Amino acid sequence: MKTGTVKFFNTEKGFGFIKADNGDEVFVHISGLVDQIKQHDKVEFEEKEGKKGVNAVNVRLIQS
Template structure:
């Protein structure tokens, strides 16, 4: 089976867009140090935890807050961004 250059480019665009999608997650703030500006969020689904930095916050957060957030890849792993409290 032969692939045209157009098919290869199209497939690469589809894959790129797939991996760039932002999915919203919900979780609970496990820890947040306001003075240092970072903490961790535990995902509702599973045992996964994600680093959160103060620059990724929409609302102020504290330990045990329920939050909704998106995940982006950072230099050292995943970062929670667009973090907002939910009731």
């Protein structure tokens, strides 16, 4: 699992971006969420190739 921080997430439109700890930005769609997320949340996720590039899937909040 990779880790990162939610850079942006629009709950109305159901998508956003995660800034991975390695510096990459990864698209996230609401269908790839396990937990609800919002901007600045720390998350862990897997990557899966989508129609337009890499998507974050199985996105979970990291419990602190």
